Amino acid sequence: MHDLLTGLFFWIALGVFLIGVLARLIMYFRGLSWQLDRVAYTSHPGAGFKGAVRSIYKWLIPFGTYGWRTQPFITIVFFGFHIGAVLIPLFLLGHNLFLQEKLGISFFTLNPCFADILTWTVVISAFFLILRRLVLPEVRIMTTLYDYFILGVAIAPFVTGLFARYQVGDYSFWLNMHIFCGEILLIAIPFTKLSHVFLFFASRAQLGMDFGIKRGGMKGTKMAW
Amino acid sequence: MPEGKFCNKKPIDTAEGINELLSDTSGNNYYQEMKELDIDSDLLWKTIQNTCKSRTKTWLEICAHCGMCAESCFLYQVNGRDPKQVPAYKIQSTLGEIIKRKGKVDNQFMRDTMETAWSKCTCCNRCGTYCPHGIDTGIMFSYLRGLLYQQGFVPWELKIGAGMHRVYRAQMDVTDEDFVDTFEWMVEEYEDDYPGLTVPVDVENADIMYTVNAREVKHYPEDLAEAAILFHMAGENWTVPSKGWEQTSLAMFAGDWAACKMQVESVYEAMERLKPARMIGTECGHAHRATVIEGPYWAGRKNGQPPAESIHYVEWLAEALNTGKLKIDPSKRIKELVTLQDSCNYIRNHGLKKATRDIIKHIVEPGYFVEMSPNKEHNYCCGGGGGFNGIGLFRKQRNIALLTKRDQILATGAKLVLAPCHNCWDAIRDLEEEYEIGIRWSFLKPIVIKMLVIPEHLKPEE
Amino acid sequence: MFKKILFATSATQASDHAARVAFNIAKNYQSSLNIFHVMGVPTRGYSQVVIDVKTKEEVAVDEDYTAWVTEEVRTYYEKHLDGSFEHTIDVAVGFPAREILRQAKTIKPDLILIGGSTGDEDESVYKKNSAGSTLQKVAKAAKCPVLVVNRPAASFWGGLSNIVFGTDFSKTSDKAFDFAMKVAKALDCEVNVFHAIDITPLHTGKILTQDEIEQQIRESLRKIRARYEPRLKELKAYSMDVAEGIPYMEIVKYARDNMADLIIMAHHSRKVVSDDTRLGGNVEQVIVRAGCPVISINK
Structure with a gap:
């Protein structure tokens, strides 16, 4: 089982993910x-690029934008979730050992x-x-089972990882x-709302280009995100 | 009844058509007929497939339903934080549903969607700047309006408005002759006070081609005279086109993209005919957005720019004051608390916040200007944008929407509001009428004229 | 003389005294009277909705409504429209001053006749959206004489026999004088030329001595004689007077004392001064206070 998961399944998951x-x-x-x-992307690549970079970079900084600053609670929760969700899969010691073995590469x-x-x-x-989705009416109204499912897929590797880490019950099972769960996550990313892990950059870049080219960027006004 | 006599999918292309629809007082029959109007689901779905591309699709897909846009929307705030007013919910439950059902939606759904599209969103685009994913719901609502217009589900006044553009190339029944005639009349009326005042019509290669809002011609032509006076005082070489003088676009509010194209092309033709160095529009927000920001795309101009450099009136005024073309008598500056309404259409959506504040520096005694909070690109809509002001059916909702601006103005303590945008000006006037908070409001032109230093050679003989 | 008169009316009691004068003139001088009523002020942005000036409610204007309002106006003035003079009725939508001027531009009347303030001013729909009163704006921009009847007292009017012409020796005053002469000749009236010397410290910058005042009076009288007397001689009766005080008060007093039935003055304030007629120029003050109709001449 373990061999299958770390062998064929791993390659399939990674392949599906990357492709x-x-x-x-x-x-x-x-x-x-x-x-x-209604954005002249190719006519003004310079202005578009500047706008795109600014739009991404500003939003990557915790409390870096008006949006983040006006809602500190969600900002903390968001960044609490996302910083770990990005760093852990890539930079955990165990993950790196595994990658070294499989791909011959490892990160910090x-x-x-x-x-x-x-x-x-x-x-x-x-x-x-999850609590937010249950408690706040403005979030609850939009929340569907699908949203919980996505959240479940996203945190399953972390929860199972913790079980394994603290060796609760059968270690090899966990x-x-x-x-x-990690492989399911990889496969799910391109096909579900989880695509936001890369489409976030695409979408932010697009709106950044919009502001950079059309909505004031070329007038010399940088959008005060 | 698939297509009604008044309410149908056909755009209005004739003056008779406009009059006929106008004869249906308040659109009573029109809305009655709308209840029976069929939906052409095939056409709807085909249109979506052709026009709903990766940007919009991705926006709808990756929306995390996180609700961060809620607080950014003044309509959400002012309607008791009704979760149905959350921007993401509003668009997901309308456009999102139409796409999910591949266009197979019923009449009731379309009428509800119409209500959402025109009474729960003013296309101010504020939410777009508060979404971590960069999802601009305002843009999607504008797109949705286009789909609704195609299917005939559009508020009565906007169907008429779009028709006006198709027939008159103006938002009201003002002909090219009316325009020139009225402008000349106004200049005549003021030439005693401002010797040498003229309105140069159709002059080629002028430095400035001036375009207006048809309402100025129809209801307050003094505005035309004021524009002429300020150009005259600044010594500008300016002109107005006898054709293509209307800068506004109710068609944009209506989602009638074909009419948008017709309208904006009439202005671009004037630019190409007269070859001005620059085009300047009047103190109007949506007109600027229609002709300068979005227009090039409707007209298929790949670089996203109008044929001649086009600037907003506040940009010209700021420049004229900064360079000293116009001089202000410091003793006549505003010496009372005064605040400024930032128009979404050219502040948030065209970055002109500095121009208006430059003007303020010249015309307000230091210490008397109070910013609204929030302001600049984060300012709230006046409450009447995106066509909201004129729609009788949604008047109640519009009046609630004014509360945000009312409270913002009250918080500044100012009794005078500068509103260099027709729509904002209207909304602020209406909010005074509705809530009587004792404020005055004004465009910039009349205020600036009162405090000008008139050059010796332009003074009237006594 | 007054062949074509544009009578701008609110078709309410507020315009009744102006109406009395309008119908009187029309009857006596065989004028054709255009009764013009601005029925609504635009509201709601670009829409077709206006605020009805009478009901103060929002209404959608269409052909039926226009026809109905026209009929209302006709009914309101029914007993006066007895066929003794020609009349037409027009209604329009817009800001009153502008629409009155627009109508004047179209029909080119010899005289615009207009009432004073419309009822309780704060409540009037006409007041909305416009800085300065309708009256000020029309008087400033009209190309023909504007006759204003503000106070009810001004409307008890038998006919024209005694005109007071108030002058400040400006070019516009000369035009007003031309007009006064024209009226006087046509209707065989007496003209009393009058000038008031402003002795308010605000104007003079100091308190004048009596010698200074009397010196000025003599000078002004000389001026009047030189400027107007040659032509005044064409009339059967005329007089010339100068007084000192607050100008508009002096004119009103003079008109009252001389039992004038018409005051003619030049209007040449450059700007619409203020929302408040009480702060307007001399002509506005005279209009507000005079016990007879006032004609303001602009061009």
């Missing part, structure tokens, strides 16, 4: 239309204690994200579950 992401990004940018979107690794804190932050933040 899926690439294909969707290409489709996204090919689907942009200067006339329908996190201090294990710090990694624990990050993982717990992800799970706790996820709890608050490890396999963890790997399985």
Whole structure:
């Protein structure tokens, strides 16, 4: 089981993920239309690029925008969730060892204690994200089962990972579950709302180009995000 | 009844058509007929497939339903934080549903969607700047309006408005002759006070081609005279086109993209005919957006620019004051608390916040200007944008929408509101009428004229 | 003389005294009277909706409504429209001053006749959206003489026999004088030329001595004689006077003392001064206070 998960399944998951992401990004940018979107993307590449970079970069900084600053609670929860959700899969020691073995590459690794804190932050933040959906009327009205499902797919590797980490019950069961959930996550990314992990950049870049080219950027006004 | 006599899918292309629809007082029959209007689901779905591309599709798909846009929407705030007013919900439950059902929606759904599209969104685009994913719901509502217009589900006044553009190339029944005639009449009326005042019609290669809002011609032509006076005082070489003088576009509010194209092309033709160095429009927000920001795309101009450099009136005024073309008598500056309404259409959506504040520096005694909060690109809509002001059916909703601006103005303590935008001006006037908070409101032109230093050679003989 | 008169009316009691004068003139001088009523002021942005000036409600204007309002106006003045003079009725939508001027531009009347303030001013729909009163704006921009009847007292009018012409020796005053002469000759009236010296400290910058005042009076009288007397001689009766005080008060007093039935003055304030007629120029003040109709001449 373990071999299958770390072997064939891993390759399938990684392949689907990479090809899926690439294909969707290409489709996204090919689907942009200067006339329908009413943004002259190609005529003003410089202004567009500046706008796009600014639009992404500002929103990546916690409390970096009016939007983040006006709603501190969700900002903390969001970043609590997302920082861990990005760092842990890539920079956990165990993950790097695995990658080294499979792909012959490895990244910088996190201090294990710090990694624990990050993982717990992800799970706790996820709890608050769910709580928000249940409690706040303006979020509840839009929330569908699909939203919970997506959240479930996203945190399953973290929860199972924690079980394995603290060796609750059968370690190898939790490890396999963890790997399985991780692979499901990889496969789900290109095809579900989880595509926002890369389409976030695409969409932000697009609106950034809009502001950079059409809505004031070329007048010399940088949007005060 | 698939197509009604008044309410149908056909755009209005004749003066008779306009009159006929106008004869249906308040659109009573029109809305009655709308209840029976069929939906052409095939056409709707085909249109969506052809025009709903990756940007909009992605927006609808990746929306995390996080609700962060809620607080950004003044209509949400002012309607008791009704979750049905959350921008993401509003668009998901309308456009999102239409796409999900591949256009197979019923009459009741379309009428509800019409209500949402025109009474729960003013296309101010504020939510777009508060979404982490960069989802601009205002843009999607504008797109949705186009789909609704195609199917005949559009408020009565806007069907008429779009028809006006198709027939008169103006938002009201003002002909080209009326325009020139009225402008000349106004200049004549004021030439005693301002010797040498003229209205140069159709002059080629002028520095400035001036375009207006048809309502000025129809109801307050003094505005035309004031524009002429200020150009005259600044010593500008300016002209107005006898054709293509209307800068506004109710067709944009209506979602009648074909009419938008016709309208804006009439202005571009004037630019190409007269070859001015620059085009300047009057103090109107949506007119600027229609002709300068969105117009190039309707007209198929790939670089996104109008044929001649086009600027907003506040840009010209700021420039004229900054360069000293117009001089203000400091003793006549505004010496009372005064605030400024930032128009979404050219502040948030064209970055002109500095121009208006430059003007303020010249015309307001230091210490008397109070910013609204929030302001600049984060300012709230006046409450009447996107066509909201004129729609009788949604008048109640519009009056509620004015509360945001009312409270913002009250918080400044100012009794004078500068509103360099026709729509904002109207909304602020209406809010005074509705809620009587004792404020005055004004365009910039009349205020500036009162405090000008008139050059010796332009003074009237005594 | 007054062949074609544009009578701008609210078709309410507020215009009744003006109406009395209008019908009187029309009957006595065989004028053709255009009764013009601005029925509504635009509201709601670009829509067709107006605020009805009478009911103060929002109404949608269409052909039926226009016809109905026209009929209302006709009914209101029914007993006066006895066929003794020609009349037409027009109604329009817009801001009153502008629409009155637009109508004047179209029909080119010899005289615009207009009432004073419309009822309780704060409530009047006409007041909305416009800085300065309708009256000020029309008087400033009209190309023909504008006759204003503000106070009810001004409307008890038998006919024209005694005109007071108030002058400030400006070019516009000369035009007003031409007009006064024209009226006087046509209707065989007496003309009393009058000038008031402003002795308010606000105007003079100091308190004048009596010698200074009397010096000015003598000078003004000389001026009047030189400027107007040669032509006044064409008339059967005329007089010339100068007085000191607050100008508009002096004119009103002079007109009252001389039992004038018409005051003619030049209007040449450059700007619409204020929302408040009480703060307007001399002509406005005279209009507000005079016990007889006032004609303001602009061009």
